[in-house]
Amino acid sequence: MTQTVKTNQASSMSMLITLGGVAMLSGLLVVLTWQLTLEPIRENQRIMIEKAIFQVIPGAVQRQSYALSDEGLELIDPKVKKLKKSEMKLYAAYDKQGQLKGIAAESAAQGYADMVRLLYGYDPQCECIRGFSIIKMAETPGLGDKILVDKTFLANFDALDVRLSADKKTLQNPIITVKHGDKKNPWEIDAISGATITSKAVGKAINLGAEKLLPRLSAHLEKLKLMQTMPSTQVPKSTKEKAE
Amino acid sequence: MPIKEDHTITADTFLAGIWKENPVFVMLLGMCPVLAVTNSVINALAMGLATTFVLLCSSTLVSLLRNVIPKEVRIATYIVIIATFVTITDYVIQAISLELYNALGAFIQLIVANCMILGRAEAYASKNRLLKTLTNSLGMGIGFTIALLSLGTVRELLGNGSLLGYSIFGEAFQPWVVMILPPGGFIVLGAWLLLFNWIKERNAALTLANERGTS
Numbered sequence: 001m002t003q004t005v006k007t008n009q010a011s012s013m014s015m016l017i018t019l020g021g022v023a024m025l026s027g028l029l030v031v032l033t034w035q036l037t038l039e040p041i042r043e044n045q046r047i048m049i050e051k052a053i054f055q056v057i058p059g060a061v062q063r064q065s066y067a068l069s070d071e072g073l074e075l076i077d078p079k080v081k082k083l084k085k086s087e088m089k090l091y092a093a094y095d096k097q098g099q100l101k102g103i104a105a106e107s108a109a110q111g112y113a114d115m116v117r118l119l120y121g122y123d124p125q126c127e128c129i130r131g132f133s134i135i136k137m138a139e140t141p142g143l144g145d146k147i148l149v150d151k152t153f154l155a156n157f158d159a160l161d162v163r164l165s166a167d168k169k170t171l172q173n174p175i176i177t178v179k180h181g182d183k184k185n186p187w188e189i190d191a192i193s194g195a196t197i198t199s200k201a202v203g204k205a206i207n208l209g210a211e212k213l214l215p216r217l218s219a220h221l222e223k224l225k226l227m228q229t230m231p232s233t234q235v236p237k238s239t240k241e242k243a244e
Numbered sequence: 245m246p247i248k249e250d251h252t253i254t255a256d257t258f259l260a261g262i263w264k265e266n267p268v269f270v271m272l273l274g275m276c277p278v279l280a281v282t283n284s285v286i287n288a289l290a291m292g293l294a295t296t297f298v299l300l301c302s303s304t305l306v307s308l309l310r311n312v313i314p315k316e317v318r319i320a321t322y323i324v325i326i327a328t329f330v331t332i333t334d335y336v337i338q339a340i341s342l343e344l345y346n347a348l349g350a351f352i353q354l355i356v357a358n359c360m361i362l363g364r365a366e367a368y369a370s371k372n373r374l375l376k377t378l379t380n381s382l383g384m385g386i387g388f389t390i391a392l393l394s395l396g397t398v399r400e401l402l403g404n405g406s407l408l409g410y411s412i413f414g415e416a417f418q419p420w421v422v423m424i425l426p427p428g429g430f431i432v433l434g435a436w437l438l439l440f441n442w443i444k445e446r447n448a449a450l451t452l453a454n455e456r457g458t459s
Contacts, residue, residue: 015317022309022321026328033332040339048342137346143425145347194421 045135049106049119052133053091056121057102060093064227068213073220075228088213093121098227102130103217107209111201114138120206122162122214124221128186129160129175129206137198144198153192153199161186162210168218171211177203253376261384268391268433269440273360278392279429281351285408288396290344292389294333294352299361299385300378301329303369307377310370322365323356330355360388391436398432399423 053063067076067087076089090105103124108117117136120129131154139145147153163172173187177200183190191199256264267273277295282288302325306313313321334352338345345352355361364384369377400406403423405413422428 011314011316015314018309018313018321019317019324022324026324029328030331033335037335037339041335041342044339044342134346 048135052119052135053093053104053121055133056104056119056131057093057123058130059095060101061096062098062227063091063093063104066090066092066224068216068220070216073217073223088216090213090217092224092227094227100124100225100227103224105209105213106135107205109201109205109208111137111139112144112197113140116198116201116205118202118205120209122210123159126159127161127163129157129162129210131157132202132206139195139198144195146192146195147198147202150192150195152190156183156189159186160189160206162214164214164218169215171207171214175203175207175210251373251376253379257376257379258383261380261382261387262390263387265384266387266391266440267360267363267384268388269436271360271363273363274358274388275433276354277351277358278395278433279426280354281348282392282395282399282429282432283403283424284400285393285396286344287347288392289389290337290348291351292385292392294337294348295355295358295361295388296382296385298326298329298333298355298358299364299381299388301332302326302361303364303377303381304374306365306369307372307374313370318366318370319362322362326361326365327356360384394436395429395432398435399428403428 050063054060065076066089067074067084068090069084069087088105090103092103093101095101101123103122104119105122106117106119108115110116114137116134116139118132118134120132122128123130134145134148137144139147160175161173162175164170165172171187173185175187175189177189177191177196178184179196180191180193182188189199189203191203261267265271268275268278274295277291281291302322305325306322309321330353333355337348337352364381368380372380397407400408401412402420403425405411405417405419420428423432
């Protein structure tokens with residue numbers, strides 16, 4: 001009897017040691033990988049957003065990052081990751097001569113599987129959305145991800161109307177996603193049949209983003225018209241980093 | 245009580261996973277990724293390789309620790325080990341390509357729940373030496389990848405008219421959209437299983453006929 005108790009105790013000790021040991025080893029491995037892959041992943045994300053900017057604003061070749069808050073519009077270093085809660089990050093994209101081609105910003109809405117995070121391009125001249133690009137989504141491969149390739153769907157974003165209302169406080173017509181084939185107005189998005197939820201998420205994300213950004217931005221648009229350089233040491237810094 | 249360990253590594257140790265004990269077509273394990281991510285060749289290949297990597301790493305660790313892990317907590321330990329390597333794979337794929345990561349979506353994390361890997365840990369790695377385990381796991385991983393590819397090829401070809409993204413049948417081809425949708429996964433898997441079992445049955449019948457003929 002005493003012997004069985006003893007062996008039981010010994011075995012729960014060894015169970016604890018095994019589980020604890022394996023958990024520690026696992027923690028160590030995961031943290032190590034996280035550390036090692038952090039920089040490449042950040043870099044990938046940066047490249048992805050950068051590529052996306054030029055994709056959603058046709059004709060643009062250079063860009064500047066700005067933070068928009070109630071206090072105003074402020075030029076920021078593109079490497080800055082965290083912004084204050086009240087601030088919104090936006091990218092102003094310019095052509096070779098430094099003329100403003102459009103403005104890109106991030107937005108997100110709930111899709112079928114997870115949040116759909118996207119970047120949309122706004123053209124202040126026609127007051128319309130010129131394109132969007134997905135930054136992160138977990139939509140069903142082959143179904144939800146059709147929003148990236150479906151030609152009729154992408155045609156919605158040739159010039160999606162986001163005119164502001166007369167008092168510049170809100171959008172004249174909120175962007176809505178309609179059933180495939182029902183699009184009648186330039187502010188409607190023709191959904192993909194079979195991927196309606198993802199199509200709606202795109203519409204919702206752009207609507208949310210535009211409604212928040214554009215009314216606040218309208219007062220500052222003049223400031224963005226011509227490309228500015230960072231007042232501090234932006235240019236030497238980037239070259240220095242390249243050298244490293 | 246301990247099962248006697250047989251250390252001999254034969255060609256069968258490696259080949260078992262590819263044909264005789266193919267995890268998908270024979271053991272019907274890990275059906276979730278098999279049905280979910282095989283709608284294109286590239287997704288199937290990436291998923292197969294990721295699963296193989298996790299399988300190899302986890303069976304290595306399980307095999308090394310097989311004499312240390314008390315049998316009462318073995319399943320919990322295996323799951324922690326597998327989950328660790330899945331998380332590592334998740335980060336590595338993000339570092340390699342965010343596009344690929346986005347394409348595979350939630351299915352990377354779901355490798356944890358792939359019972360083929362847990363099955364290998366329980367039925368093989370915990371009873372065999374490292375080298376033998378590795379040989380067998382590699383065979384299983386390749387068998388799994390081949391199975392995913394056979395589904396992915398058929399589904400992409402019929403459902404999208406392309407292979408690896410290149411159009412095969414041209415513009416005039418009307419794709420069978422159902423092949424890319426979930427039901428297509430079941431249909432194609434069923435067709436492959438039919439073929440596999442037909443070959444197996446025919447082989448068995450042939451050997452039987454041969455035996456009768458000689459006796």
